[in-house]
Amino acid sequence: MKLRKIILIVFALQILFTLGMKILSYTGDDSTELKSRTLKYFTTDDIEKGIEYGRRGFFARIASQVIDFLILGIFAFTSLAIRIEEYLEAKSKSRYYLMVALFFISFSIIEFIASLPLQYYFGFVLEHKFGFSKMTFVDWVIYTAKSALVGLGFGMLIALGAAFILKTFEKTWKYLIPTGSLVLGLVFSILYPIIITPIFYDYKPIEEGSLKTKIVNLCDHAKIKVENVYVINESKYSGHTNAYFTGWGDNRKIFLYDTLIKNHTEEEVISVLGHEIGHWTHNHELTFLVGNTIEMFLLCLLIGYIFQVAKANSEFTLKEIYSPSSWPLLFLIISIAGTITNPFWNTFSRYQEAQADMEALVLTNDKKSFIDTEIKMAKDNKSRLNPHPWVVFYSYSHPKTIDRIKMAEEFSGQ
Numbered sequence: 137m138k139l140r141k142i143i144l145i146v147f148a149l150q151i152l153f154t155l156g157m158k159i160l161s162y163t164g165d166d167s168t169e170l171k172s173r174t175l176k177y178f179t180t181d182d183i184e185k186g187i188e189y190g191r192r193g194f195f196a197r198i199a200s201q202v203i204d205f206l207i208l209g210i211f212a213f214t215s216l217a218i219r220i221e222e223y224l225e226a227k228s229k230s231r232y233y234l235m236v237a238l239f240f241i242s243f244s245i246i247e248f249i250a251s252l253p254l255q256y257y258f259g260f261v262l263e264h265k266f267g268f269s270k271m272t273f274v275d276w277v278i279y280t281a282k283s284a285l286v287g288l289g290f291g292m293l294i295a296l297g298a299a300f301i302l303k304t305f306e307k308t309w310k311y312l313i314p315t316g317s318l319v320l321g322l323v324f325s326i327l328y329p330i331i332i333t334p335i336f337y338d339y340k341p342i343e344e345g346s347l348k349t350k351i352v353n354l355c356d357h358a359k360i361k362v363e364n365v366y367v368i369n370e371s372k373y374s375g376h377t378n379a380y381f382t383g384w385g386d387n388r389k390i391f392l393y394d395t396l397i398k399n400h401t402e403e404e405v406i407s408v409l410g411h412e413i414g415h416w417t418h419n420h421e422l423t424f425l426v427g428n429t430i431e432m433f434l435l436c437l438l439i440g441y442i443f444q445v446a447k448a449n450s451e452f453t454l455k456e457i458y459s460p461s462s463w464p465l466l467f468l469i470i471s472i473a474g475t476i477t478n479p480f481w482n483t484f485s486r487y488q489e490a491q492a493d494m495e496a497l498v499l500t501n502d503k504k505s506f507i508d509t510e511i512k513m514a515k516d517n518k519s520r521l522n523p524h525p526w527v528v529f530y531s532y533s534h535p536k537t538i539d540r541i542k543m544a545e546e547f548s549g550q
């Protein structure tokens with residue numbers, strides 16, 4: 137069978153599969169067994185709210201997904217990208233990097249405009265409807281503009297970096313791109329709080345007091361060194377809660393959303409931090425980065441091979457691999473590969489999350505606060521309490537709430 141036909145069939149299967157998963161995530165799991173387990177900790181109203189929030193904008197989501205696939209398909213299977221590239225090549229007088237930059241900007245603008253109505257609907261209208269967003273319309277415009285510019289800036293850096301490697305290292309790009317992304321990931325973890333966080337938030341070191349003392353004690357108990365603990369003002373945007381670590385070694389910083397501190401007891405905050413420490417002591421971030429690098433390397437081999445075959449039998453109109461007009465086909469392959477590897481990554485992620493939960497329980501020996509946190513967070517975030525098992529398998533990065541509670545219930549202490 138011709139390569140073009142194979143890719144087209146796999147792409148069609150990917151679209152059907154993705155839409156099928158969306159339908160399953162709409163329906164959820166209505167088994168009575170799950171419901172009775174859930175009702176031990178939640179009310180019928182909590183379940184209903186989770187269903188309602190999970191189903192929000194269902195048709196808009198389907199439409200957006202179909203539009204994304206259509207754009208990708210049109211660019212990958214027609215000569216439209218070549219025509220745009222030739223136009224930009226003339227405009228930039230054949231200066232390669234300028235042409236790549238113009239190509240990237242044009243795509244980003246088209247993408248931004250196409251997704252703007254849905255961003256407004258999901259990020260502003262629905263978040264207000266469900267009582268999450270604290271933003272006025274002007275706040276939302278500023279936030280969206282900032283996000284778009286940050287995305288454009290970083291996307292441009294990555295696009296130019298990839299273009300440089302593809303153009304300069306014709307034979308070794310397959311090794312250099314995964315290595316480059318690993319280095320970028322490591323550096324980014326240090327730079328993120330210094331460069332990105334201040335664009336969106338104000339943050340300051342946590343005030344002296346009982347919570348700080350408890351955090352210091354927890355870190356001592358876990359035998360880890362933290363540079364400092366910061367509080368960031370998420371309450372300016374929403375009621376969503378979170379906590380995370382950034383950096384490596386002695387440069388490690390803890391970030392707590394002010395919403396987490398406001399809505400939870402100190403013991404519950406400690407339980408959340410215990411979970412984050414679990415990720416750290418088990419080297420989850422590093423494992424993820426290394427795994428990602430290996431996956432990228434395999435993907436580069438696959439892309440290199442498919443590109444070679446596609447170009448050799450001229451089933452696709454392709455220039456060089458470093459020509460931006462070739463990239464839609466490469467993105468299509470990456471997208472299909474992502475659909476296939478997604479359940480593997482998420483299963484691995486759920487395993488790591490359970491490991492971090494266990495670490496929190498062992499460190500704090502306080503399963504009551506752990507369970508109370510799970511209940512409160514699920515209620516506050518209107519989490520879906522009855523997700524379909526296939527959706528959990530395919531796309532959940534965390535075990536479902538009731539399973540996390542079950543694990544804590546079964547924990548017997550030290």
Ligand SMILES: [Zn+2]
Binds near residue numbers: 411412415489492
């Ligand atoms: Zn986690």
